[in-house]
Amino acid sequence: MKSPILQTLPLGSPPWVTADPFLFCVHHDDKYPAGNEHMGPEASLDGRNIGQDFGGKDGWSMYHGEQVPGFPGHPHRGFETVTLVRNGLIDHSDSLGATARFGHGDVQWLTAGTGIVHSEMFPLVKKGEPNPTELFQIWLNLPAEDKHAPPHFSMLWSQDIPRLTFTDAAGRNTVVTVAAGELEGRRAPPPPPRSWASRPDTDVAIWTIRLEPGATWTLPPAKNPRANRTLYFFEGDALKVADHAFREHQIMAVQSDVALQLEAVGSAVEVLMLQGRPIGQPVVQYGPFVMNTRAEIQQAINDYQRTRFGGWPYKRDDPVHGREEGRFARHADGRIERPSR
Numbered sequence: 657m658k659s660p661i662l663q664t665l666p667l668g669s670p671p672w673v674t675a676d677p678f679l680f681c682v683h684h685d686d687k688y689p690a691g692n693e694h695m696g697p698e699a700s701l702d703g704r705n706i707g708q709d710f711g712g713k714d715g716w717s718m719y720h721g722e723q724v725p726g727f728p729g730h731p732h733r734g735f736e737t738v739t740l741v742r743n744g745l746i747d748h749s750d751s752l753g754a755t756a757r758f759g760h761g762d763v764q765w766l767t768a769g770t771g772i773v774h775s776e777m778f779p780l781v782k783k784g785e786p787n788p789t790e791l792f793q794i795w796l797n798l799p800a801e802d803k804h805a806p807p808h809f810s811m812l813w814s815q816d817i818p819r820l821t822f823t824d825a826a827g828r829n830t831v832v833t834v835a836a837g838e839l840e841g842r843r844a845p846p847p848p849p850r851s852w853a854s855r856p857d858t859d860v861a862i863w864t865i866r867l868e869p870g871a872t873w874t875l876p877p878a879k880n881p882r883a884n885r886t887l888y889f890f891e892g893d894a895l896k897v898a899d900h901a902f903r904e905h906q907i908m909a910v911q912s913d914v915a916l917q918l919e920a921v922g923s924a925v926e927v928l929m930l931q932g933r934p935i936g937q938p939v940v941q942y943g944p945f946v947m948n949t950r951a952e953i954q955q956a957i958n959d960y961q962r963t964r965f966g967g968w969p970y971k972r973d974d975p976v977h978g979r980e981e982g983r984f985a986r987h988a989d990g991r992i993e994r995p996s997r
Contacts, residue, residue: 660898660911667890667905675884675909676934677852677860679735679946680795683890683928687715688725688744688787691780695976696723698783721974725789726777728973731965732768733956734803734946736796736851738862739764740835744789745781745983747976750774751966752807752988757977759791761814762995763835767848769798769805771956771965779976792928794862796852799935800948805850807965811985813995818842828871830918837861837931839876852935859883860932867892867920867927878912878931885912885931893922 665673670682692698701718705711709718718725726746739746745759751773758764766774780787798805818834820842834844836853837860844862847853853860859880867873878885887908889895894903896919897910903921910916912931938948945956959965984994 659900660914660916661900661908662911663909664902665907667888667907672888673907674930675886676936676939677797677858677884677932678794678886678930679797679939679941680793681888681928681930682793683791684793685790686717686725686778686788688778688780688789689716690784691782691787694723695779695781695979696721697725697780721777724777724779724974724976726974727775728777729773729775729968730944731771731773731960732944733771733960733965734952735768735798736848737764737766737768738794738796738835739766739776740792740794740862740864742790742792742864744787744791745779746791747777747779748774749970749975750807750988751964751968753969754809754986754988755975755977756809756811756985757981757983758811758813758985759983761817762983763812763817764809765812765847765851766809767798767805767807767850769803769807769850771959771963772807773965773968775974777974777976779979781979794930795946796860796932797935797939797946798850798852800937802850802852803947803952808848808850809985809987810846810848811993812845813983815995815997816845818844822873824872826870828868830865830867830871830873832873833864835862835864837863839863852932858933861929862931863929865918865927865929867918867925869920869922869924872917872919875916875918875929877915880933881913883912883931883933885910885929888928888930890926890928892920892925895919895925895927896921
């Protein structure tokens with residue numbers, strides 16, 4: 657009988673290997689200390705490579721931040737960023753004048769399209785107590801006809817994201833969080849209109865799956881048998897997939913057109929699933945630009961140098977919002993939205 661597991665790779669340090677239509681996947685899990693008056697860490701930064709701090713010293717990194725952890729203003733063109741914040745907060749600011757604060761289960765889905773500059777800072781808003789921050793950022797490619805779509809982001813607030821609980825015969829639970837796609841008639845909030853995921857036949861799905869110790873759950877087949885499906889076993893002692901037991905964290909490319917039984921062995925287990933019909937076009941990447949040809953990459957560089965994708969209407973490259981500000985999104989057209997809880 658043919659194995660449903662097509663390929664495996666050690667998970668290793670992020671970014672993790674992805675399959676078309678995805679380009680990039682990174683998992684940040686930082687145990688930040690209490691925040692200081694600037695919403696940076698109330699701790700010494702000695703021994704860190706400030707501006708390029710990815711070492712995880714003391715369980716956390718500053719990344720490209722100098723005062724507040726995160727990623728100050730940087731450009732993108734030709735793809736989308738999907739940011740799933742499991743804990744902590746992100747402050748967003750962009751070259752169109754849009755801003756946001758989101759986290760604690762929220763997802764931001766940004767179509768960079770023809771070009772945008774944005775910053776993604778991790779404000780440590782709690783004084784006197786830790787500020788743990790955990791998130792996935794996933795890059796989803798755009799087909800050639802949408803690489804020059806107008807930039808746009810959608811907020812998928814935590815309250816609107818389906819979380820389905822399944823109980824096995826032994827009474828053990830599996831919780832599936834559906835950030836993209838559909839499961840048992842429950843559909844995630846819509847992505848931006850020009851997203852590859854917005855097309856009805858692409859079957860893009862982004863799920864996190866948490867199995868209690870000993871729990872079993874059957875992952876249903878994809879709706880589109882052409883979809884690529886990748887499982888990232890990133891938390892827990894061991895995971896059994898069909899008849900294969902994995903005691904090391906793994907990336908697994910699996911058949912998408914068959915049901916697949918998962919079982920948590922030992923501790924609770926967590927899995928990220930990325931799925932989608934491949935775009936099947938050439939990918940030429942230069943840092944934050946992803947196009948189809950080298951000439952388009954050169955044009956992206958020229959356009960960014962000439963226009964800065966709209967400029968930067970802020971005093972700092974790493975703006976953050978007020979400590980007491982709640983979760984919100986202010987879009988480029990001035991529209992403001994907030995979660996209801």
